[in-house]
Amino acid sequence: MTVTSTLNQVLFITLAASLMLLKVVNGGKLQNKGVVYDGRSLIINGKRELLFSGSIHYPRSPPEMWPDIIRKAKAGGLNVIQTYVFWNIHEPIQGQYNFKGNYDLVKFIKMIGEHNMYVTLRVGPFIEAEWNYGGFPYWLREVSNITFRSDNPPFKYHMKKFTKMIVNMMKDANLYASQGGPIILSQIENEYNNVEIAYKELGTRYVQWAGNMAVGLGTGVPWVMCKQRDAPDPVINTCNGRNCGDTFTGPNRPYKPTLWTENWTAQYRVFGDPPSQRQAEDLAFSVARFFSKNGTLANYYMYYGGTNFGRTTSSFVTTRYYDEAPLDEYGLLKEPKWGHLRDLHAALKLCKKALFKGNPSVETFGEGLEARIYEKQGTNICAAFLCNNNTVPEIITFRDTKYYLPQHSISILPDCKTVVYNTQTVVAQHSSRNYVKSMIANNNLQWEMSQEAIPGPDNATLKSEIPLELMGTTKDTTDYLWYTTSFELGPFDLPFRKDVLPVLQVTNLGHLMHAFVNGQNWFAGSAHGSKTEKAFMFVKPINLKTGLNQLSLLGATVGFPDSGTYLERRFAGVQTVTIKGLNSGTVDMSKNGWWHKVGLDGEKLHVFNQGGSHRVEWFKAKGLGPPLTWYKAYFDAPEGDDPVAIDLRTMSKGMAWINGKSIGRYWSSYLSPLGVPSQSQYHIPRAFLKPTANLVVLLEEIGGNPDGIEILTANRDTICSFITENHPPNVNSWKREDGKIQNIAGDAKPRAFLRCPANKRIVQVQFASYGNPSGFCGHFSRGNCSSPFSQKLYCMGKTRCALPMDEKIFNKDGDICPGIFKTLAIQVQCGNSN
DSSP: OOHHHHHHHHHHHHHHHHHHEEEEEETTEEEEEEEEEOSSOEEETTEEOOEEEEEEOGGGSOGGGHHHHHHHHHHTTOOEEEEEOOHHHHOSBTTBOOOOGGGOHHHHHHHHHHTTOEEEEEEESOOOTTBGGGGOOHHHHTSTTOOTTSSOHHHHHHHHHHHHHHHHHHHHTTOBGGGTSSEEEEEESOSGGGTGGGGTHHHHHHHHHHHHHHHTTOOSSOEEEETOTTOOTTOEEEEEESOHHHHOOOOSSTTSOEEEEEEESSOOOBTTOOOOOOOHHHHHHHHHHHHHTTEEEEEEEEEEOOBOOTTOBOTTBOSBOOTTSSBOTTSOBOTTHHHHHHHHHHHHHHTHHHHHHSEEEEEEEETTEEEEEEEOTTSSOEEEEEEEOSSSOEEEEETTEEEEEOTTEEEEETTSSOOOEETTSOOSOEEEEEEEEOHHHHTTOOOEEEEOOOOOGGGOOEEESSOOOHHHHHTTSOSEEEEEEEEEEOTTTSOSSTTOOOEEEEEEOSSEEEEEETGGGEEEEEEEOOSSOOOEEEEEEOOOOSEEEEEEEEEEOSSOOOSSSOGGGOOOSEEEEEEESOTTOOEEOTTSOEEEEESOHHHHHTTTSTTGGGGSOOEEOOSSOOSSEEEEEEEOOOSSSSOEEEEOTTOOEEEEEETTEEEEEEETTSBOTTSSBSOOEEEEOGGGOOSSOEEEEEEESSOOOGGGOEEEEEEEEEEEEEEETTOOOOGGGEEEETTEEEEOSSSOOOEEEEEOSTTOEEEEEEEEEEESOEEETTEEEOOSOBOTTTTOOTTTTOSEEEEEOOHHHHOTTOOSSTTOOOEEEEEEEEEOOO
């Protein structure tokens, strides 16, 4: 590097700092206000902080849930909330904006600030996020000569216009940290490195333009680009992934901090997927590893996933989003993930001074074994991370002391002596989610039905020689597009044998199609693609007649795509249509002349709300119903305060509404490889409910049995603890006092901690064993050794209970299990005390 370039960098950093850091006089003292950075960390209002962040998206829950979700995130040790900005919900029609209800971005950010937490605002405006069209509004696709996400003047004009509007909205509400607000970071674009090469020089120029455009908006806080190696100065390139502590090559300049914008807490699910899992232990290991290697901000994607209401998902994504996050879809604590990460954050905070003031060093002990140390010489400031990256436990000697390291684990020593936390050793409680049938809501649940009419040429509106492309015809106003054509058959065209039927063959670009012949006289069946292969072939026998026949195909999307190149050029719907097996041979119907109708009659009549439901005739429903049927019923709000869900496993595919609000698509007939639906229960926010007479409406596309539908409540009232003799005490047993780590619990014994959800108490001890029990929460079993005093737990009626791993309690008559490594397993049930 030349002297000139070095001086230019110093000048650049100084200029950036002067732009981002404001000096204000308060009580005669000079204070820092704003956000700057260097190669070690962000500096917020003049202070370095370890930042534990979680993604929570405001449109994926009603505003009534936000305070509880934010409160639980803070209680879990977070000090930052990250959210995207969702362009297509805010500007669904060009120039018409919506920031109301669960789209109230300003209210959401202010609420986070009121909880004394920071915000990372991912403006995008391309966001991916398993969100419909990656956040782009449909109208953007129809802008003349547009190419999304490239050095394309029409796209850059609209992208800058929206980005500037959001930035000005934040400024007007004083929400940036430079104004005293909670926003400390903003993000422009999203994982563009994944597609940049496809756009060649148009992509390279676009990255530079996007970064410079964002910086030029003058937010007073840094901008980031995730997974963007060539992010222009002063934009910080960040990491997304599961193990950024080992996979991230680092910032593209030495004066930028190491930030992790997405640590995936599980994996989002699509219809047809089996359950997605990521163990709390692996998640904790990845975060501890990252902070041990110079990281200072780690964000959990997602911390709370929530619900994809309405038609907001991208292609094939389930309505439930990241249910395996630390807070599940209902906002309930998913244990031990929530508690284990809370304890990790507490342990890392004990290391804060050493991480920021100590000099880093590494000591190795063999393959996969190392200590990462931060120490300030001549002081007692020291923290160590002892890492075992092997698949078997190991014992190492560090500074003349032996330490046991479980497999694939990191032990955290805030004073380079005392283990306060191990990533593989879970001290936090466990929980199991239960669904309970509501007696009140299911009482007298009576279903009525109304069939959707199959349109003919007379009531279709768009005529074309060939089938029209679906996405460009519906314009994202509905999932559905009807394709209708008619044709004559003579008496000698049909097969003479009654057991031989003609076959309808349709090539379809996605995502789903239902076929009807001669109105509702013959439902030929359905076919669909998948997330990975959206196109499919429909091949089914059909029953035709002599004379005029009508073929009606209902094409549908299951969300627009959200990723990849050239999103503006994606297509869906019917492509070619042939009928095989006629005596006259194969007939190509693709150019037969097609009538099209956008959407369903029931959608246009709003039969899903109270006013519109009276516009059609309803009949009593019983048993398995026909395809394309609307169902409605009324129910009273379930007892208690627990979250509410509806079980739709006896239905097939469609949409559900509660009091006129869509709770999303359901697809119970699309089974995972395990032979069960990817999602059976669908969240009904209590904010959507009235005390009585709640209207539930379903649009069933294929055919289902409403008699099997149940209204449920969800809880995590089954809580457990599973600890061993080797478990460290809970991290809250330690604090830093006079520069030293002190035990404040009175002893250093591991403890079993049990804590009921809010306003509940322990009403039953379902399992307790001190000895060698095995299993997991909800499925424990005793081994061949168990103390007779195990069941004598004094926890009944309490909201919380702590039991030390103490032989004096469990071995009063002497050790009945000599030579056996001791484990304590407890399972209790929480409930209302009345």
